[in-house]
Amino acid sequence: MRSLTRYIIKQHIVKYFESTVESNIQITDDIYVMTVLRHEAKASAGQFFMLKCWDKELTLMRPISVYQASEEHLLFMYRLVGEGTRKLAALKNGDSISLLGALGNGYPLDQIHGRIAVVGGGVGIPPLSLTTKMLQAQGETVDAYLGYRDEIFAVEAFEPYCRDIFISSEKGPEGYRGFITDLLKAEQYDAVLTCGPEVMMRKVAQICSEKNVTCWCSMEHRMACGIGACLGCSIPTTEGMRRVCKDGPVFLASHLFQK
Ligand SMILES: Cc1cc2nc3c(=O)[nH]c(=O)nc-3n(C[C@H](O)[C@H](O)[C@H](O)COP(=O)(O)OP(=O)(O)OC[C@H]3O[C@@H](n4cnc5c(N)ncnc54)[C@H](O)[C@@H]3O)c2cc1C
Numbered sequence: 001m002r003s004l005t006r007y008i009i010k011q012h013i014v015k016y017f018e019s020t021v022e023s024n025i026q027i028t029d030d031i032y033v034m035t036v037l038r039h040e041a042k043a044s045a046g047q048f049f050m051l052k053c054w055d056k057e058l059t060l061m062r063p064i065s066v067y068q069a070s071e072e073h074l075l076f077m078y079r080l081v082g083e084g085t086r087k088l089a090a091l092k093n094g095d096s097i098s099l100l101g102a103l104g105n106g107y108p109l110d111q112i113h114g115r116i117a118v119v120g121g122g123v124g125i126p127p128l129s130l131t132t133k134m135l136q137a138q139g140e141t142v143d144a145y146l147g148y149r150d151e152i153f154a155v156e157a158f159e160p161y162c163r164d165i166f167i168s169s170e171k172g173p174e175g176y177r178g179f180i181t182d183l184l185k186a187e188q189y190d191a192v193l194t195c196g197p198e199v200m201m202r203k204v205a206q207i208c209s210e211k212n213v214t215c216w217c218s219m220e221h222r223m224a225c226g227i228g229a230c231l232g233c234s235i236p237t238t239e240g241m242r243r244v245c246k247d248g249p250v251f252l253a254s255h256l257f258q259k
């Protein structure tokens with residue numbers, strides 16, 4: 001019987017649980033998709049889990065966003081960048097993994113209606129997949145703008161839920177050659193949701209600000225606790241210091257980036 005521990009933090013219930021890897025597939029040179037048993041964990045668009053498959057070698061869990069979710073499974077798409085993601089990439093079917101989550105506020109879907117653009121770059125693309133699916137399910141029209149450095153991935157996860165998909169890559173053979181922000185016509189949308197490198201999100205925020213379009217950004221930061229306790233992921237906003245793990249990762253662009 002697997003243990004399921006519940007931490008009650010303020011009004012929120014955050015689950016720490018042991019799960020099992022169902023598959024862990026390498027899809028490009030350095031990108032992997034891992035499927036784990038869900039154990040009834042809640043997960044919404046733009047939320048993340050802290051993951052760990054080690055005891056003493058590394059102390060901290062690593063934050064990875066929910067890529068897709070079904071009744072039985074959670075899927076995570078991640079890039080191998082260092083020791084933690086190397087250990088995650090080595091996991092095989094049937095191996096154990098510890099999860100804490102779902103964490104973070106996620107995109108406020110009840111405030112996002114109409115014609116929506118999701119703009120993702122690199123491993124900022126995976127969390128926008130579940131987001132797009134949930135927006136389409138609530139009746140919104142979604143266009144996806146997906147920006148890559150070279151190899152293209154995850155496009156098929158958007159296809160069933162989008163009206164149009166725009167692809168760019170800086171070096172690769174497919175799509176527009178250049179930055180995805182070159183293609184964005186913000187004035188065509190009621191809201192823009194973005195996730196990816198900060199330099200890309202700043203540009204998206206600037207384009208939206210010029211056209212008076214609401215823009216939501218999902219921020220990244222090195223994390224320790226992931227639950228709002230250590231303040232290690234605090235960033236300055238127009239509302240004061242805010243914790244990316246607990247108050248975010250999703251923020252209004254107008255609260256993050258000054259004009
Ligand atoms: C809310 C949130 C959601 C995320 N979702 C995803 C996801 O869906 N897929 C994915 O591939 N990655 C995601 N990340 C980034 C991921 O957490 C890091 O790449 C991972 O923790 C690196 O661990 P590591 O031990 O392999 O690398 P480390 O050895 O810790 O670091 C290796 C390199 O990666 C950089 N790095 C580490 N963590 C981060 C970070 N948080 N932001 C930027 N650079 C970092 C380090 O500066 C270093 O250059 C997310 C991060 C956050 C905060």
Ligand code: FES
Pocket residue numbers: 222223224225226227228229230231232233234243244245246
């Ligand atoms: S990581 Fe500890 S408060 Fe965010």
